[in-house]
Amino acid sequence: MKTLKYILFLLLIAIIGLAIYIAVQPNEFNFSRSKVIKAPTPMVFNKVNDFKNWPDFSPWIEQEPNATLTYGDKTSGVDGNYAWKGEVLGEGNMKTTALEKDKSISQHISFIKPFESESDINWTFENTLEGTKVTWGMKGKQDFMTKMYTTFAGSIEENTAPDFERGLFKLDSIIDTDMKKYSIAVDGIKEYGGGFYLYKTTNANSTNISSKMGQQFGTIMSYIAQNNIQMAGMPLTVYNEMNNENGSIIMSNGIPVTEKIILPSGSEISCGYIPKTKSLKTTLLGNYTYLPKAWEKTMAYLGENNLEASDIKPFEIYTTDPGEVPNPADWRTEIYVPVK
Known part of the structure; x- marks a missing residue:
């Protein structure tokens, strides 16, 4: 009996320690990925600005091409929006909140299923000698449940950044193909x-x-x-x-x-x-x-x-x-x- 109590006590200490460890993890996450695309900046900006173009380069829609996509009355510019629903993708929506033509786009993404969370998406477009440097970033807050998930499954950056890299690669590819048409x-x-x-x-x-x-x-x-x-x-x-x-x-x-x-x-x-x-x-x-x-x-x-x-x-x-x-x-x- 004493042994069981001792084991339970150690388990309680471990749980409390783990809870403290999870609680002290960063309250926010913020990461980005960049790629230089050999194309005029307005062309790259216009491709990203319209959500109807996203199925062409979205790494997530690529995983479930038959997911249901619903577009709002506006799909580009401020208040442009779309939503998705699928077995793999779950359910969520995204909306453009601000932009500076050919320079930056700010968006807000909301996940509804299989879990609820919200994050901010940021794009910047920089004209360089090699082409257009495109930076795709994401930031948001981490509640206790999110911290607990990332403690065992890896950080949001570790899990999501490869998708951003894949999306930028696909964006580069489709723009290059578009430019070569004649x-x-x-x-x-x-x-x-x-x-x-x-x-x-x-x-x-x-x-x-x-x-x-x-x-x-x-x-x-x-x-x-x-x-x-x-x-x-x-x-x-x-x-x-x-x-x-x-x-x-x-x-x-x-x-x-x-x-x-x-x-x-x-x-x-x-x-x-x-x-x-x-x-x-x-x-x-x-x-x-x-x-x-x-x-x-x-x-x-x-x-x-x-x-x-x-x-x-x-x-x-x-x-x-x-x-x-x-x-x-x-x-x-x-x-x-x-x-x-």
């Missing part, structure tokens, strides 16, 4: 309306054409702004010479204007004119890196349909402003090859 359509013979344009001419090759275009357009845009000249369309490039053997080109990068502009003697900028003309038109929807494929398809169409290019030089028009459309897959470029 389509090329030969639209056939169309009539280009013609007009004046201010331009600069230079030579380039496949390695420096993008940087040279940027410099050329920047100089022309600056001149237009300084002289209050009215633009009449989106930037274009006229290809004066194209050497298929070594990939070198001579190009004129220009901005359409409403009328002929008389420029001062010695100006590095010139004013040109493209007449109204019939052209074979091709439309590329996608990154500019796919333009060689679009040109290849255009030239093949010319040959297959016995079309002969005229003396008017071929040109491209960049109808989408990348500053307003972050996803390269949505950039629209029109190719015109004037024909006889």
Whole structure:
């Protein structure tokens, strides 16, 4: 009997000691994980901001893809929300409470089943030289029952952080896939309306054409702004010479204007004119890196349909402003090859 009392006494001491140990554990938890995604910050922000995109990268929905998801009247921005219910996921909901466009998103998550708890979710988006640094964090309070659970099962960070890492990996993957989408359509013979344009001419090759275009357009845009000249369309490039053997080109990068502009003697900028003309038109929807494929398809169409290019030089028009459309897959470029 004395032995039993002694054992019970030791057990009581152990229980009290364990309770004290659990009670002195941190009252809050706070952790985050980060990943650099090679994509424009607005594109990454927009993907995370809309809960309808979450099934694509959520590590939890991946575990139960058939779970029931319910979306609120708003799914993006402040008050955007959705809820889930499933055998594996349990039941809960999430709501966006605050955001700073392209910089941060704050959310509140509530778990209802199999246990009740609440936490705060925080996202930050930082533009870097390598891309967008995305940080996904979670913080909340730990009551006694939560402390007891984490004492035996491991901390919330140990249990949840791997899911955050998986989610960021999937987010990176789907954005990369989205950015690589493209389509090329030969639209056939169309009539280009013609007009004046201010331009600069230079030579380039496949390695420096993008940087040279940027410099050329920047100089022309600056001149237009300084002289209050009215633009009449989106930037274009006229290809004066194209050497298929070594990939070198001579190009004129220009901005359409409403009328002929008389420029001062010695100006590095010139004013040109493209007449109204019939052209074979091709439309590329996608990154500019796919333009060689679009040109290849255009030239093949010319040959297959016995079309002969005229003396008017071929040109491209960049109808989408990348500053307003972050996803390269949505950039629209029109190719015109004037024909006889």
